[in-house]
Amino acid sequence: MTRKILVLPGDGIGPEITAEASRILAACQANGLDIEIEQGLVGGAAYDEHGEPLPAVTLDKAKAADAILLGAVGGPKWDKLEDLAKRPEKGLLGLRKNLGLFANLRPAITYPQLASASSLKPELVAGLDIMIVRELTGGIYFGQPRGIEVRDGQRVGFNTYIYSESEIERIGRVAFELAQKRGKRLCSVDKANVLEVTILWREVMERLAPEYPDVELSHMYVDNAAMQLVRAPKQFDVMVTGNMFGDILSDAAAMLTGSIGMLPSASLNESGQGMYEPCHGSAPDIAGKGIANPLATILSVAMMLRYSLGEPEFAGRIEAAVGKVLDDGLRTADIASEGTRTVSTREMGDAVLAAF
Amino acid sequence: MTRKILVLPGDGIGPEITAEASRILAACQANGLDIEIEQGLVGGAAYDEHGEPLPAVTLDKAKAADAILLGAVGGPKWDKLEDLAKRPEKGLLGLRKNLGLFANLRPAITYPQLASASSLKPELVAGLDIMIVRELTGGIYFGQPRGIEVRDGQRVGFNTYIYSESEIERIGRVAFELAQKRGKRLCSVDKANVLEVTILWREVMERLAPEYPDVELSHMYVDNAAMQLVRAPKQFDVMVTGNMFGDILSDAAAMLTGSIGMLPSASLNESGQGMYEPCHGSAPDIAGKGIANPLATILSVAMMLRYSLGEPEFAGRIEAAVGKVLDDGLRTADIASEGTRTVSTREMGDAVLAAF
Ligand SMILES: CC(C)[C@H](C(=O)O)[C@@H](O)C(=O)O
Ligand SMILES: CC(C)[C@H](C(=O)O)[C@@H](O)C(=O)O
Numbered sequence: 001m002t003r004k005i006l007v008l009p010g011d012g013i014g015p016e017i018t019a020e021a022s023r024i025l026a027a028c029q030a031n032g033l034d035i036e037i038e039q040g041l042v043g044g045a046a047y048d049e050h051g052e053p054l055p056a057v058t059l060d061k062a063k064a065a066d067a068i069l070l071g072a073v074g075g076p077k078w079d080k081l082e083d084l085a086k087r088p089e090k091g092l093l094g095l096r097k098n099l100g101l102f103a104n105l106r107p108a109i110t111y112p113q114l115a116s117a118s119s120l121k122p123e124l125v126a127g128l129d130i131m132i133v134r135e136l137t138g139g140i141y142f143g144q145p146r147g148i149e150v151r152d153g154q155r156v157g158f159n160t161y162i163y164s165e166s167e168i169e170r171i172g173r174v175a176f177e178l179a180q181k182r183g184k185r186l187c188s189v190d191k192a193n194v195l196e197v198t199i200l201w202r203e204v205m206e207r208l209a210p211e212y213p214d215v216e217l218s219h220m221y222v223d224n225a226a227m228q229l230v231r232a233p234k235q236f237d238v239m240v241t242g243n244m245f246g247d248i249l250s251d252a253a254a255m256l257t258g259s260i261g262m263l264p265s266a267s268l269n270e271s272g273q274g275m276y277e278p279c280h281g282s283a284p285d286i287a288g289k290g291i292a293n294p295l296a297t298i299l300s301v302a303m304m305l306r307y308s309l310g311e312p313e314f315a316g317r318i319e320a321a322v323g324k325v326l327d328d329g330l331r332t333a334d335i336a337s338e339g340t341r342t343v344s345t346r347e348m349g350d351a352v353l354a355a356f
Numbered sequence: 357m358t359r360k361i362l363v364l365p366g367d368g369i370g371p372e373i374t375a376e377a378s379r380i381l382a383a384c385q386a387n388g389l390d391i392e393i394e395q396g397l398v399g400g401a402a403y404d405e406h407g408e409p410l411p412a413v414t415l416d417k418a419k420a421a422d423a424i425l426l427g428a429v430g431g432p433k434w435d436k437l438e439d440l441a442k443r444p445e446k447g448l449l450g451l452r453k454n455l456g457l458f459a460n461l462r463p464a465i466t467y468p469q470l471a472s473a474s475s476l477k478p479e480l481v482a483g484l485d486i487m488i489v490r491e492l493t494g495g496i497y498f499g500q501p502r503g504i505e506v507r508d509g510q511r512v513g514f515n516t517y518i519y520s521e522s523e524i525e526r527i528g529r530v531a532f533e534l535a536q537k538r539g540k541r542l543c544s545v546d547k548a549n550v551l552e553v554t555i556l557w558r559e560v561m562e563r564l565a566p567e568y569p570d571v572e573l574s575h576m577y578v579d580n581a582a583m584q585l586v587r588a589p590k591q592f593d594v595m596v597t598g599n600m601f602g603d604i605l606s607d608a609a610a611m612l613t614g615s616i617g618m619l620p621s622a623s624l625n626e627s628g629q630g631m632y633e634p635c636h637g638s639a640p641d642i643a644g645k646g647i648a649n650p651l652a653t654i655l656s657v658a659m660m661l662r663y664s665l666g667e668p669e670f671a672g673r674i675e676a677a678v679g680k681v682l683d684d685g686l687r688t689a690d691i692a693s694e695g696t697r698t699v700s701t702r703e704m705g706d707a708v709l710a711a712f
């Protein structure tokens with residue numbers, strides 16, 4: 001059965017990095033992977049063309065796809081759009097919500113070849129391997145009521161941080177199951193000393209725990225989690241948290257590795273359909289220069305093959321190819337260091353293809 | 357005119373560290389500072405005695421005081437209290453709210469003597485001096501509606517992230533004014549690409565900016581701010597943000613310095629009344645052992661003298677005494693390193709007193 005892959009380059013460096021990742025997908029195809037590749041517009045690119053960050057045609061293609069590869073969205077060009085609903089970010093949020101991609105898996109891994117790129121002392125990050133499980137279709141990102149309105153003669157802005165038991169349970173199970181396949185330690189992050197919504201969060205995690213007796217569940221307040229990530233990140237195996245805290249902590253964790261340009265992510269729904277994208281953003285400052293690091297996007301293809309297409313062998317081949325290229329000393333500018341060879345986006349893609 | 361100081365030791369290591377700080381206060385008194393020192397109960401200690409984390413008697417004393425010195429609140433003993441209103445943290449939150457302490461100043465400074473204690477590479481944190489201005493009496497900490505209730509047959513938890521224009525303006529002015537006295541750069545942190553409440557936040561900051569033409573205002577999304585703090589913290593001078601983001605980012609920033617046991621904080625209201633406390637928590641694991649670091653609390657006294665009592669000379673003397681003790685190689689266990697002498701809480705207090 002032919003699987004459908006939708007590639008959404010998006011904005012900024014998105015087109016450059018997805019171009020390289022698409023070549024890897026094509027190489028898999030040439031090696032017998034039965035897929036069909038389509039392209040679509042999302043974010044600012046879609047707004048410029050259709051006046052909407054998530055046009056119906058893109059959403060339809062996305063729904064029909066088995067998996068989506070996304071570059072990145074957003075940029076200063078669209079930051080001044082008054083209407084939040086028109087901003088590039090809404091394209092991304094709309095895809096997540098409409099496809100029900102509630103489970104965002106964000107690995108923070110230190111590549112041995114790149115350990116010195118971290119701002120942390122090498123011994124604190126060598127071998128780091130954290131998996132952050134972020135709830136992606138609920139919480140304060142989507143909570144109602146929300147808006148800006150006049151109350152008592154002045155404007156107030158408000159958003160609602162809300163989770164139901166079933167939403168918490170659903171993401172909790174994903175996290176427990178991942179922990180079972182990894183180091184068997186799950187840290188749930190909340191602010192249960194202040195926020196009622198996270199009291200419920202903690203309670204549901206506690207209720208699930210006996211069903212996963214091999215997993216050791218702990219709880220940490222979000223402020224402490226931010227500190228502990230800086231202090232001693234290797235204490236963590238799997239972390240699970242809500243949409244907003246997950247946004248913040250996963251970016252901090254990614255940056256600990258020193259090579260955010262290397263980190264892929266997956267956003268999955270209940271039927272295993274997934275959207276895959278690099279952890280980094282659209283980097284408008286370097287867009288169009290041909291120097292962006294395509295490896296996070298290429299590794300996102302590997303995650304796609306593993307999680308949505310059930311093709312761990314192709315995934316492994318891509319990961320091995322990336323490892324080989326790093327071993328060979330090839331680096332894009334963002335991860336370059338003394339004694340390595342700085343290459344362009346395209347040259348990096350070429351090298352991975354050659355090693356594939 | 358005799359100024360009233362209220363000391364609230366609180367829980368965990370609170371009593372030990374405030375004891376040392378109180379001795380410094382007494383030394384100031386002996387050197388001519390006209391103050392009156394009282395004690396009170398707050399947090400778990402108050403709950404155990406009065407069944408309330410913020411008894412009326414404590415609140416009355418707090419209102420009557422010119423400044424408050426707080427140790428820390430909370431601990432596992434009270435974590436199981438079902439009723440959030442009874443938890444130690446509510447004592448702290450109640451003080452903040454009832455006294456209108458909306459401006460929380462959290463410096464993140466690397467002490468030259470302790471630069472090697474950071475988990476970051478020394479060159480990234482040497483000379484670090486960030487001031488985080490956190491809004492403390494609004495936002496999601498206090499927003500209504502909030503709670504846990506049954507909707508459509510299942511429980512949901514919810515909190516409200518809300519700010520009015522005047523609340524934002526008030527904290528914005530504090531931050532702009534601080535920036536004017538420092539490096540003249542202010543970074544406002546929000547999530548204006550997703551949350552309406554922070555669109556209003558950004559708008560108000562922009563509106564204030566022309567009144568402070570010597571300050572360069574920038575904006576950063578909270579996820580990026582968490583990354584940038586890890587990547588290159590010295591890019592920041594003053595940061596201003598809401599209650600929740602401020603909680604997370606100030607703890608991360610404090611940990612960057614490697615010596616959170618050294619960092620004081622101030623929480624001020626419109627009339628300059630203030631509550632002063634160490635950035636660190638109640639550390640129940642080491643409570644009662646006499647090994648906690650009293651320096652953050654002692655430096656909180658210095659902040660109190662500067663911001664609430666208008667006594668910069670006494671403040672300077674305390675800060676100089678702490679510097680001298682560090683120069684002399686004295687360290688509590690949390691900041692100990694090779695070649696230094698590890699001392700107890702009391703010995704550290706003795707040393708600061710001797711150097712005062
Ligand atoms: C672009 C933005 C809306 C998005 C988010 O906040 O979720 C991004 O930061 C991310 O983490 O994927
Ligand atoms: C104890 C807790 C309620 C408090 C907060 O979240 O504000 C603490 O973390 C702080 O930062 O002072």
